[in-house]
Amino acid sequence: MKRHAHRAGPAWKGLVLFALLALVGCDRSPEAHRFEGPIFGTGYHVTVYGDFSDRQLASLKDGIDDALEDVDRLMSTYKPESELSRFNAAPVGEPFALSPPTAQVIDEAIEIGELSNGAFDVTVGAAVNLWGFGPDKRPDEIPSDAEIAEALEEVDFRALHLNGNRLTKTKPVYVDLSGIAKGYGVDHVAARLDALGVTSYLVEVGGEIRTRGTKPGGEPWRVAVEKPVSRERSVQRVLELEDVAVATSGDYRNYYEEDGRRYSHTIDPRTGRPITHHLASVTVVAEQCSTADGLATALEVLGPKKGMALANREDIAAYFIVKTDEGFTTELSDAFHAYLAEPPSEGGEQ
Structure with a gap:
């Protein structure tokens, strides 16, 4: 069988948003300070403005x-x-007993x-692992019915009961927080x-991404939604953000192919199978990045019609790119229009 794998590191999700560093960095003021490093099988970038001493900058890092x-x-x-791995191994x-951060994310x-x-279900881990997108090795064969x-016998978030910081599972489930924990990591840094x-x-x-305030002169932070193509990075649309977070879920940077068929890393918890619809990416703006992260995953699983219906019903700011x-x-929920910058350049939206 002919296989082709394209994976963006550990399956914390397809990564399809990026800060416009050329734009946020165009001001050469010494008040702009940048930090970066590896984490979660990917990396982080933080830009801050302010008058800080070397000691303060070291403390920030x-x-x-x-x-x-x-x-x-x-x-x-x-x-x-990890705490999550120990919970997964618990009877x-x-x-x-969970730490407050993990309990908050589970809640x-x-x-x-x-x-x-159920389109977003953190107990989907058994199915994710079955298809080879978790820590387990990718299977030699496509999973059978x-x-x-x-695997679906172990997928049911309603089997999780959180009482304060104490989490109990009523049947064997494997919790995978990759659809929300990275967003919480952004919030944790912001805090x-x-x-x-x-x-x-x-x-x-x-x-x-999460932003606070504006850049010097009151200029908003500018963030690009990336075109959903796997072999290049180019801008689909630019957003202007202040005191909000944004997350995108997309399947085009983490997948594999077998016999000419593409298998997305995004698993529908209701079927136990990779999504097959034509929604290439979903971008969500919310107050908290964990919220944007989880909602983007849920809407991606739901697909263009049901996802957009949920976004408009619940006043979710969502931006869909559909193949x-x-x-x-592109399709925008009613709440998303407030975050758009200038119209895209030629070759952007179609």
Whole structure:
């Protein structure tokens, strides 16, 4: 069987947003300070504006690294010693004490699961692993119907019961927070910067972004939605953001092919199979990056029609890029229009 794999590191999600560093960096003022480093199998970039001493800048860098490492240590499925991995290995029916950050993420994940009627389900891990997009090795063969049905027996976010910081599973489930934890990592860094008195910043982790304030002169932060093509990086649309977060879910940077068929890393928890519709990417703007992250995944699973219906019903700011025979088209929810910058350049939206 002919195989082709295209993966963007560990399956924290397809990454299809990026800060316009050429734009945020066009001001050569010494007040602009940038930090970067590896995390979550991808990387982070943080830009802050302010008058900081060298000692303060070192403290900011340490705070950013510590915040992201905290999330990785708690919520990674790639680390057997992580809090999440230990919960996954814990017995059914036994309350497991979670740290406040993990409990917060689980609570929001359950809420988004209910909102989307199971299109977002953090217990989809068994199916994700079956298809080879988790920490397990990719299978030699495409999973059979019987294997998928067996994996689906362990997919049910309603089997999770959170009481305060104590989480209990009522049947064997494998929790995978990759559809929301990276967004929470962005929020965790933002909270650390807020606590350190930073009033103008952009935090980006693997394409998920949160902003505070504006750049000097009142200029908003500008963020690009990337065109959903796997072999290049080019701008589809530019957003202008202030005190909000943005996340995108897309399937074109993490997939594999077999016998000419493409298998997306985005698994529909309701079927146990990769999505097959033509929604190439979903971008969501929200107050919290974890919210944007989880909602983008849910809407991507739902597809263009049901996803847009949910976005408009729940006042979610969402931007869809849909693949057609002629290329790509875009659809915007009612709440999304407020974040658009100038119209795209020639060759952008079609």
